[in-house]
Amino acid sequence: MDRKKHILLLTTGGTIACAKGSEGLEPQSAAIMAHSLDRLRHYYAITVRELLCLDSSNIRPAEWQLIAREVFAAAPDFDGIVISHGTDTMAYTASAVTFMLPGLQKPVVFTGSQLPLTEELSDGPDNLRTAFAMAASGEAGVFVAFDRKVMLGCRAVKVRASNFSAFESVNARYVATVSSQGLVIDRSALPTPQGAPRLLENVSQTVFLLKLTPGLSPEIFYALKDLGYKGIVIEAFGLGGMTVLGRGLAGIRSAVESGISVVVTTQCLYDSADLEVYQVGTSLLELGVIQGRDMTSEAAMTKLMWALGQNMTQAEIAALFQKDLAGEITVSN
Ligand code: ASP
Numbered sequence: 385m386d387r388k389k390h391i392l393l394l395t396t397g398g399t400i401a402c403a404k405g406s407e408g409l410e411p412q413s414a415a416i417m418a419h420s421l422d423r424l425r426h427y428y429a430i431t432v433r434e435l436l437c438l439d440s441s442n443i444r445p446a447e448w449q450l451i452a453r454e455v456f457a458a459a460p461d462f463d464g465i466v467i468s469h470g471t472d473t474m475a476y477t478a479s480a481v482t483f484m485l486p487g488l489q490k491p492v493v494f495t496g497s498q499l500p501l502t503e504e505l506s507d508g509p510d511n512l513r514t515a516f517a518m519a520a521s522g523e524a525g526v527f528v529a530f531d532r533k534v535m536l537g538c539r540a541v542k543v544r545a546s547n548f549s550a551f552e553s554v555n556a557r558y559v560a561t562v563s564s565q566g567l568v569i570d571r572s573a574l575p576t577p578q579g580a581p582r583l584l585e586n587v588s589q590t591v592f593l594l595k596l597t598p599g600l601s602p603e604i605f606y607a608l609k610d611l612g613y614k615g616i617v618i619e620a621f622g623l624g625g626m627t628v629l630g631r632g633l634a635g636i637r638s639a640v641e642s643g644i645s646v647v648v649t650t651q652c653l654y655d656s657a658d659l660e661v662y663q664v665g666t667s668l669l670e671l672g673v674i675q676g677r678d679m680t681s682e683a684a685m686t687k688l689m690w691a692l693g694q695n696m697t698q699a700e701i702a703a704l705f706q707k708d709l710a711g712e713i714t715v716s717n
Contacts, residue, residue, distance in 0.1 A: 398470030440470025464519030478537025588692035605635030624657035649676035
């Protein structure tokens with residue numbers, strides 16, 4: 385019989401590890417997950433490490449770094465790594481860890497649940513099963529496994545607050561699905577490894593995500609500059625349109641001229657922003673904004689936070705966003 389794959393489970397909290405407390409659901413220690421691992425231990429050799437015990441609303445860049453460091457250090461010793469995590473900010477963590485670990489050579493799979501493992505009808509056991517199967521697949525990358533689907537971490541978005549089908553792979557095919565054939569992997573949807581494994585954990589927290597609304601005051605851009613922001617991701621309208629009448633563009637021009645990297649994506653969940661189609665978009669390109677194309681807001685934010693954390697210049701960041709690092713953006717050659 386083949387040797388069992390050795391999988392590391394890093395626990396960070398979230399609903400999956402919650403139990404009812406006096407003020408509502410509270411994350412408990414990793415021990416709460418132990419009994420649901422009994423069945424999985426039949427198939428895998430499992431090591432469990434409790435890394436954090438947090439509702440994911442409390443997971444910030446320092447925790448992303450902790451997770452990335454732990455994964456980087458442990459990856460050579462395991463066939464794959466599963467990270468249990470709250471669903472609310474899982475897409476941000478999975479995207480950030482993707483950029484922090486270029487050249488990753490092992491599968492790293494985030495999962496969680498909408499109903500705690502302590503509940504009889506929890507979706508947690510099923511999600512853990514899918515995550516462990518992906519972690520044992522040998523396919524390198526950072527993934528999110530949920531509701532029998534596996535997607536790139538940098539394409540995952542939480543689209544439902546309570547439904548078990550909480551995540552979607554936005555503008556990218558699923559990497560794997562579970563069917564009567566077991567875990568079916570679509571190899572064409574996997575990321576291409578980028579050289580030797582590295583840990584590049586520095587991120588900047590001076591990035592602001594701005595959702596454009598009709599009549600938004602341009603003063604917001606001056607205020608962000610004064611507050612020391614170095615990057616702005618704008619969720620613009622449709623294909624990437626911004627209000628150009630009145631003083632609509634003056635604030636953006638001043639932000640770009642002061643050295644702030646401005647990335648424009650769309651507030652539509654699906655399809656790509658393309659600033660070259662409408663005059664309201666081309667005016668932005670002339671100002672020097674960066675096309676976020678079909679990236680999710682989570683991926684655009686974390687890529688920009690990471691690029692600034694690597695001390696890249698405005699021009700280097702513009703060039704970086706022309707490149708697909710891990711499957712996060714569709715760029716034409
Ligand atoms: N509030 C929880 C968290 O993100 C929700 C969940 O895990 O589903 O930690």
